[in-house]
Amino acid sequence: MGVRLSSIDVCHASKIVSNDVYLEHFKRQGKDIKHLLVDVMGRDKRYMFDDGESSLSLAINASKTALKNVNLEGGEIDVLVYSSILSEYIVPVTSILIHKKLNMGSNVMCIDVNANCAGMAIALENMSNYLMSSKRAKRALIIGCDDDNALVDPNNELCYGNYGHAACAMILEKVNDDCGLIDNEYYVHTSIIDKVMYPSCGFSSFLKSKNVDGLYLKWQPFNSDFFVSNAVEIMIRMLKNNGLTKDDISMFCFSQLALGNIEKIRELMNIDEDKSIYIGNKYGYTGTSSPFIALYESIKKNKVKRGDYIMIWTFAAGSQGIVILYKY
Missing domain, CATH: 3.40.47.10 (Thiolase/Chalcone synthase)
Incomplete structure (x- = not known):
């Protein structure tokens, strides 16, 4: 028996922003960040929120597509884990808000995790082991989406211009196979x-x-x-x-x-x-x-x-x- 990553999908924000915006921004502060932004960080463009978009809306859209890819409904998921450094809501936890949008069942464990940038990887390890040990749970939905850009100082060249907005959703499923x-x-x-x-x-x-x-x-x-x-x-x-x-x-x-x-x-x-x-x-x-x-x-x-x-x-x-x- 193993735990298979049966589906994975991504939903990114709709606005494309090039490096030029940030190069000009810091040029006005007397800073040349081209080497840092391009050579060290490797940035060219990034997807950023447009009006009406948020980490929550991206997470919901990615989850719906991940479910659709394997012909599953929300009610067939037993565990929902949402990873984010700064959730759209902390009360109630964002995973419960996603639960409602996906029309999930009542016997579902919903948790938000914050291990910063390592959160989704830690959730993969934790949920793989949880599914193997659980007598009831068969499937887990793990979603990750950060809005680090909302936190950064626009005068700090180390982080401003570095981030983009994209959610990833993946479904883990207990199977009789050598995988996971x-x-x-x-x-x-x-x-x-x-x-x-x-x-x-x-x-x-x-x-x-x-x-x-x-x-x-x-x-x-x-x-x-x-x-x-x-x-x-x-x-x-x-x-x-x-x-x-x-x-x-x-x-x-x-x-x-x-x-x-x-x-x-x-x-x-x-x-x-x-x-x-x-x-x-x-x-x-x-x-x-x-x-x-x-x-x-x-x-x-x-x-x-x-x-x-x-x-x-x-x-x-x-x-x-x-x-x-x-x-x-």
């Missing part, structure tokens, strides 16, 4: 715990002082080399422990935060560009959904087929990383 989660490993480093924070002063202080600056995500420069080195170390060890090599992996689906990170991993592991797809130049950085949008694009382009092995790596502020070995 093979292995995973987490790693935590708190040496940069104060570099990316929201609210920057903490909610207890922010709600008392109503400090306008506290509305913005605090993002200070930090060295990401240890993210990459830890990921590479874990991936090499995980492949060896499971009797595989990098050549057995059809696609490496990495965090799309920065093209520079992906290029370092390619070099250290001797991975071809064709097997480590980068989509951050098209979507922008979408946070929790980013490695799964890479997977979605890989499947759509027929680079990943049923029975193929994939590896997923992503990390979150603080920092927490996760590597997953998966049989699609």
Whole structure:
């Protein structure tokens, strides 16, 4: 028995915004961010919300399409997990609002998770194990959508212009087949715990002082080399422990935060560009959904087929990383 990723779909925002908007924005501040935005982060354009769009509306649309792709109704889902750094609503939890829109049944576990950019990957690992152990639940719907752009300081070139809006929904299903989660490993480093924070002063202080600056995500420069080195170390060890090599992996689906990170991993592991797809130049950085949008694009382009092995790596502020070995 295994847990199959039976459907995956993406819904992105409708407005396309090019780099020119942000290059001009920072030029007026006397800053030249072209090298950072293009060479390091790898941005070209991104999908951004138009009027009437939100992380909730994108999540609902992605979920409906993911269900339709495998001829399922909302009532056939047993678990709904929504991953976001800042949900459209926190009371009630956004997963319950999605539950209503999908006409789901009454005996459904609905939870919102926030592990920042690692949230959707952690949900995949958690729900795979939950379905295997549950006597009742057969299917889980996992949705990820972030609106990081709502948090960022327009004067901070490290993050403003980096993000895009896109939701990803995937359905996990318990099946009598050899597929699903093979292995995973987490790693935590708190040496940069104060570099990316929201609210920057903490909610207890922010709600008392109503400090306008506290509305913005605090993002200070930090060295990401240890993210990459830890990921590479874990991936090499995980492949060896499971009797595989990098050549057995059809696609490496990495965090799309920065093209520079992906290029370092390619070099250290001797991975071809064709097997480590980068989509951050098209979507922008979408946070929790980013490695799964890479997977979605890989499947759509027929680079990943049923029975193929994939590896997923992503990390979150603080920092927490996760590597997953998966049989699609």
